[in-house]
Each structure stands twice: as C-alpha cells, then as structure tokens.
Amino acid sequence: MDFLDPSAVIESRTRRGKRREPPSASASYRLALEERNTYPTAFNAVFTTAIKPERLHRKDLPPVPKNWQEAIKHRYAEDWKAAAQREWDQIYRVKQSVAVTPLQEAIKDVGPNGILPLMWVFTYKFNKNGFLQKFKARLVVRGDLQPRGELNAYASTLAGRSFRMLMAVAARFNLDLRQLDAVNAFLHSSIDELVTRDTARAEEFLMKLTQRFHIIDLGELQWFLGMRIMRDRKAKKLWLVQDTYWEKLYSRFELSKLEKRHFKVPRWRDLKEYEGEAPAASKKLYLEKVGSLLYGAVTTRPDIAEAASHLSRYSRNPSPIHLDAVDEALLHGYHTRYLAIQYGGDEKPNGFLISLFGGPIVWRANKQDTVTTSSTEAELLALSQTVKEAFFMQRLFRAIGLELDEELVIQVDNKQTIRLVTEEAIRLVTKLKHVDIHSHWLREAFATVRFKT
Numbered sequence: 001m002d003f004l005d006p007s008a009v010i011e012s013r014t015r016r017g018k019r020r021e022p023p024s025a026s027a028s029y030r031l032a033l034e035e036r037n038t039y040p041t042a043f044n045a046v047f048t049t050a051i052k053p054e055r056l057h058r059k060d061l062p063p064v065p066k067n068w069q070e071a072i073k074h075r076y077a078e079d080w081k082a083a084a085q086r087e088w089d090q091i092y093r094v095k096q097s098v099a100v101t102p103l104q105e106a107i108k109d110v111g112p113n114g115i116l117p118l119m120w121v122f123t124y125k126f127n128k129n130g131f132l133q134k135f136k137a138r139l140v141v142r143g144d145l146q147p148r149g150e151l152n153a154y155a156s157t158l159a160g161r162s163f164r165m166l167m168a169v170a171a172r173f174n175l176d177l178r179q180l181d182a183v184n185a186f187l188h189s190s191i192d193e194l195v196t197r198d199t200a201r202a203e204e205f206l207m208k209l210t211q212r213f214h215i216i217d218l219g220e221l222q223w224f225l226g227m228r229i230m231r232d233r234k235a236k237k238l239w240l241v242q243d244t245y246w247e248k249l250y251s252r253f254e255l256s257k258l259e260k261r262h263f264k265v266p267r268w269r270d271l272k273e274y275e276g277e278a279p280a281a282s283k284k285l286y287l288e289k290v291g292s293l294l295y296g297a298v299t300t301r302p303d304i305a306e307a308a309s310h311l312s313r314y315s316r317n318p319s320p321i322h323l324d325a326v327d328e329a330l331l332h333g334y335h336t337r338y339l340a341i342q343y344g345g346d347e348k349p350n351g352f353l354i355s356l357f358g359g360p361i362v363w364r365a366n367k368q369d370t371v372t373t374s375s376t377e378a379e380l381l382a383l384s385q386t387v388k389e390a391f392f393m394q395r396l397f398r399a400i401g402l403e404l405d406e407e408l409v410i411q412v413d414n415k416q417t418i419r420l421v422t423e424e425a426i427r428l429v430t431k432l433k434h435v436d437i438h439s440h441w442l443r444e445a446f447a448t449v450r451f452k453t
Contacts, residue, residue, distance in 0.1 A: 056132040059251050064122045071122055076135065080122055083137035091139065117142045128223040130244045160299055162396065164240070164361040167229065169402060171238035172357035177221035177229070227300060238359075242300045246337035249292050249330055258327055269310060274319035286318040289326045296333055302353060304333060306365035352386035354393060362389055379417040386410055 065071040071080040121138045170177050221229050228241045250256065278286075290312050297308040307329050314322045351365030364385070390408055397404065412418050 058124065058126055058130045058132070058248065061124060061132065064124060066122075068120050071120065071137075079135040080137060083122070083135040084120065084139070087137045087139055116145055126244070128228045128244065130247060161362040161393070163224065164359070165356060165393065165396065166400075167238055167240060168356040168359050168361055169400075171231070171236055171359070174233055174236050177231075179218040179221040179224070225299075240300050241338060242296060243337040245296060246330075246334045249296075250334045253289060253292075253327075253330060255327065255331055255334060258331060271310070271314065271322060271325060274314065274317050274322065276319065278317050278319065282318060282320075282323065283316070286323055286326060287315050289323075289330060290315055293326060293329055293333065301333065302360055302363040302365070304329065305363060306351065309366040352382065352389065354386070354390055356393075362393065364389075376414065376416045376420070379412070379414040380420065383410065383412055383417060383421070 062075055065074050065080060071077060071084070074080055118139055118141060121140055123136050123138075125133045125136050127133045167177075169175065223229065226242060226245050228239075228243065230239045230241065231237065290308070293304065293308045294312060297305040311322070311326050311329065318326075351363065353360050354362040387410060390410065394408065
C-alpha cells in the first residue's frame, strides 16, 4: 500500500476554523538580559547557559497543515512527507500492530459503522528554547466517530503536583534526572508496575527497556511538558520555568500591539457581570485567553492562580473590560516569564499552598464552592481541604519510599479555627451539616497526631 496515495486516506467529516498566521515577535530573550540583575545568581548562570542560538524559531514558521492535501502544498512539503514516511515505517515495524484487510472482510467483522476514517495530524516539535527540532506526523483513527460503547477511554498522565514533588525530591537529595522517549509507545502492550531501587537496577531496567522498545535516551531531564528544568547541582537547587509558553501566548494573541496601551480596568477582584450581550467572537477569544492563563497558573505560576480563577467566572458573557483584564494578566505573565515569585498583598485569597524542600508543589486559590455562614466556617473548610491534600501527598511519599524527618505542620492564621480543632472544650455550633462533618474529621485527625498547627 502506498500511503502517499491520497485515495488511501479518508478525509475527516469535520473542519477546523481558519488559523491566523502568528505575528512576528520581538527578540525572545531581551527582557531576560534587561532584568538580569533581578534574578538569583545561580538561576542566572544556569538560565543563560541553557540558551543556545539555533535556526528556525516558532515565530518564523507558518501554521501546520490541517490535512494531507495542505501538507503536500505546504512550504515544507518535503519535510512533512518525510515525517509521514517515518510514521508509516514505525507502524509497520511493530509486529501485529496493523494489518491490511480487504474492505468486505472488515465489514463482516465489525459492520459498516465500525469502520472509522483515518486522518493525518501534523505538528512542529520545538526544543526548550522554542526552536524547531523536527517535523512530526501522526496517522490516527477518528475515534470521535466511533459508536459509543461501555468501555471508558483512559490515558494516564503524570499529575502536575506529582511532577513538582518529584522535582523537589530530586533537588533536595541531588538525584539524577533522566529523560527517555518511547517511540510509538501506544503500539505496544501495556507494562505492569516497575520498581527500581538503586543505580544498578535502574541501568538494568533501562537496558531491558531498550531491548523491548525503540527508546531514545534524551539525557538529563531539561524539558518536560513545556517546562524548562534547570539545576545547580552543587547548590542543590532546581528551577521550573515556562518562559517559552508565555512567549507563545505573546505571539499567538498579538500582545505586542497592547504594550503601549493604558488599561483602564478596575482591580480584577472588583469586576462585575456584563449586562449586555458579548459577540460570539469575543466569547471564543476570551475562553482561549482564560484557558491559556489557567494552564500557566496550575503548572508553574501559583502567584496568578487567584486572578485566573476569578477571570474564568465571566467566560459565558465577557465585556470589553473583562477582555482588557485578561490581556493585562497575560502581559503580566509574559513580562514575568522568567520569575518564580509569589507577590503579596493586603488581601488573602481562599486557598492553600503546600511546599516541599523550600518550593511549592501543590496550590489552590479560588472561590469557595460550598455555603458557609461565617468566616470561621469558611476557614475551617479551607483547612479541611488543605489537610486532605497534605494527606494525599504523604501517601504518595510512602509509595516512592520517601520518609520525611519533620512532622506535618499546617499553618493557619485564624485563631478561632485553631481552637476549634485543637481544644477539646471548644465546639462549633452550626446548622450546616457539611461544615459539622469537616469539623469532626479535623478534630479526629489532630487528636491522632496526623498533623500539627
């Protein structure tokens, strides 16, 4: 079968909207050089040595093709064809992963509705500095057209909090971080739980893994899910930075046009519901911007978590003021893209932050989603949420064999809440059953010395 033959590919029945050409952006790291003296010395040294000049940057590339016809007419058509050939070769290299069957036989096995179309998905792969690394092509089945069945689709991914916890542990104990890429891993059968205890076993595991799968050893971990990982091994320090992500948003939403604009928006906490009706285009754009802001908030930027959560409340009907507010937040993220700072203020959000070895690994800042009748009840629910999250992290520590010498201490700034949890004679009088349940659970956990305040 010749995969280059257009008749071999059944086109999708859905079309995506037209994608805009990204505008040219200013020099990627100008701000880093201008604000160099504001960073910690160790961070500066690691960050500047991590940047190496290469050729094509993401801002210089045209949009990726949406289908095969666009790919063969693209500026980089030969590169896309080569990427598609590599994908096709990999699919056939893995035994028993695919077989060509006559159409009539397939219809007998699965019925006419069970035959799904294929489509090519193309994307650029960038390195940690935003420069083009390779052209990537994937031949996928249109699973969204599959008749609904009883089986649930599940794709396991590493949770952000688990990843940050592992980075904190690696920094504290100066552990090696190795990154591997299993080529076409989805074509292989799933692997059961694997456990390593020492370097020798880790090397043995790597050797066996390489024998079974086509493994690319990417060396020391420097880039993960859009996050740059930088280390100072002597100082036992590690940084997670998302500078290229904010540069991508700066280009995508054309924020350079707003640099000299004076925003006349109130503090985001003072924003009000829009009484008019926002155009459909404004709603779509606002959703895209808020979604981008939220992703940054939950990965490496706890300092913008509350602002992102608050702005997301107006997604159904954003006003021009709301759009200005989210633009201002995105510009803030861009201009602080190299920093890991939690800015203070005179108002405290309803949320929590859990740190390990000096760095945050879990945080939350949002509007409380349950009813309370007093600030004490609200503080009690926030404490309950924090303690439950801390207990989960303790179970995760035990799962990887990490034993901490220090006890779990939860810092609370409400004296009445502390008394309700720690003193036997004090009881919370409330008509809200859910608050009462949290109160009893916290008192029991404290009494059994599972945490301290």
